[in-house]
Amino acid sequence: MKKTVFGRAVAHVFMAGAALVLTACGGGGSDSGSSTPVTTTPEVTTPVTDPTTTPEPVAPVATAPVVPDAEVLALADATNIASSGFPWSGRFAGVVKRWTLPIPVKTNGEPRAVPAMDAIEAKLGFVVFDRTSIAASDEATITRGIVFRQGTSYLPAGANPQAYCANVARAPLEGGYPSTFMFAPGEISARLYVNLDNPQCTASPEIVIHEIGHALGLGAHFKGFGDDDGPIGPAFWPVLATLYANPIGTPKTSVVVKQVKN
Numbered sequence: 001m002k003k004t005v006f007g008r009a010v011a012h013v014f015m016a017g018a019a020l021v022l023t024a025c026g027g028g029g030s031d032s033g034s035s036t037p038v039t040t041t042p043e044v045t046t047p048v049t050d051p052t053t054t055p056e057p058v059a060p061v062a063t064a065p066v067v068p069d070a071e072v073l074a075l076a077d078a079t080n081i082a083s084s085g086f087p088w089s090g091r092f093a094g095v096v097k098r099w100t101l102p103i104p105v106k107t108n109g110e111p112r113a114v115p116a117m118d119a120i121e122a123k124l125g126f127v128v129f130d131r132t133s134i135a136a137s138d139e140a141t142i143t144r145g146i147v148f149r150q151g152t153s154y155l156p157a158g159a160n161p162q163a164y165c166a167n168v169a170r171a172p173l174e175g176g177y178p179s180t181f182m183f184a185p186g187e188i189s190a191r192l193y194v195n196l197d198n199p200q201c202t203a204s205p206e207i208v209i210h211e212i213g214h215a216l217g218l219g220a221h222f223k224g225f226g227d228d229d230g231p232i233g234p235a236f237w238p239v240l241a242t243l244y245a246n247p248i249g250t251p252k253t254s255v256v257v258k259q260v261k262n
C-alpha cells in the first residue's frame with residue numbers, strides 16, 4: 001500500500017513538471033515517451049487544486065474588531081478619561097488627556113526606544129514623536145518631552161525586580177510624576193522619564209512600548225495593558241489610538257472610538 005502511494009506521488013511530481021513545460025513553450029514537446037493517456041487525464045486537473053498555485057480569490061469579508069468599540073471606550077475611560085488613580089488623582093476627570101503632537105523625545109542613545117516608537121507610529125498611522133528637537137538638549141533644560149534612561153527603573157526595597165523592570169516618572173530611579181504635568185483642558189506636558197531596567201531585569205521590546213503607553217496617557221493597567229495579556233495585548237492599540245483620535249479635553253460622551261488595523 002505504501003508503495004502504491006509512493007508511486008502516485010512520483011507521477012504527480014513528474015506531471016506537474018510536464019505541465020509547466022507545456023505552459024512555458026506552448027506544448028508539442030517531443031519527450032512524450034514516459035507519459036500515457038491513462039495518467040494524463042486525471043493529472044491535468046492537478047494544478048487547479050495544487051496548494052502551490054495562486055490562491056483562489058476570496059471575497060472580502062468585514063471582520064469585527066478584536067476588541068468591540070464599547071469595550072475600547074470603557075477601557076479608555078478606566079485608564080485615562082475618568083482620572084481614577086495614578087497618575088491622574090481626579091484631575092481633569094471625564095475628559096481625554098494626552099499630549100499635543102508631536103512629543104519631543106530624547107533617547108539618550110537607548111536603542112530599544114527606536115523600534116518601540118516606530119511600532120506605535122505604524123499602528124496609529126501618523127507621526128507621534130519629534131525625535132530631533134531635544135535629542136541633544138541638556139536634560140535639565142527640557143520642560144516638555146519624554147526622556148529615556150537605562151538602568152534607572154524604580155525598584156522599591158524588597159520588591160520583585162521582575163515586576164519593577166521599567167517605569168515612567170518625573171526622574172530616574174523615582175516612582176512619582178511631576179507635581180504639575182497637565183494643563184487645561186487636559187494636555188499632558190512635562191519632562192517625563194521612561195526608566196528602563198534594573199540590575200536584575202532588562203526590559204523587553206514589549207515592556208518599552210508599554211512604558212511609552214504610560215507616558216502617552218495610559219494610567220491604570222487593564223486586560224491588554226500589563227494585566228493578563230502581558231505588557232501589551234490586543235486592547236492596548238485601540239485604546240491608545242482612541243485617545244489620540246480625539247481632541248484634548250473631549251468629554252467621554254463625545255469620544256469617537258478608533259480601531260487599529262493589525
Ligand SMILES: [Zn+2]
Pocket residue numbers: 210214221226
Ligand atoms: Zn505599567
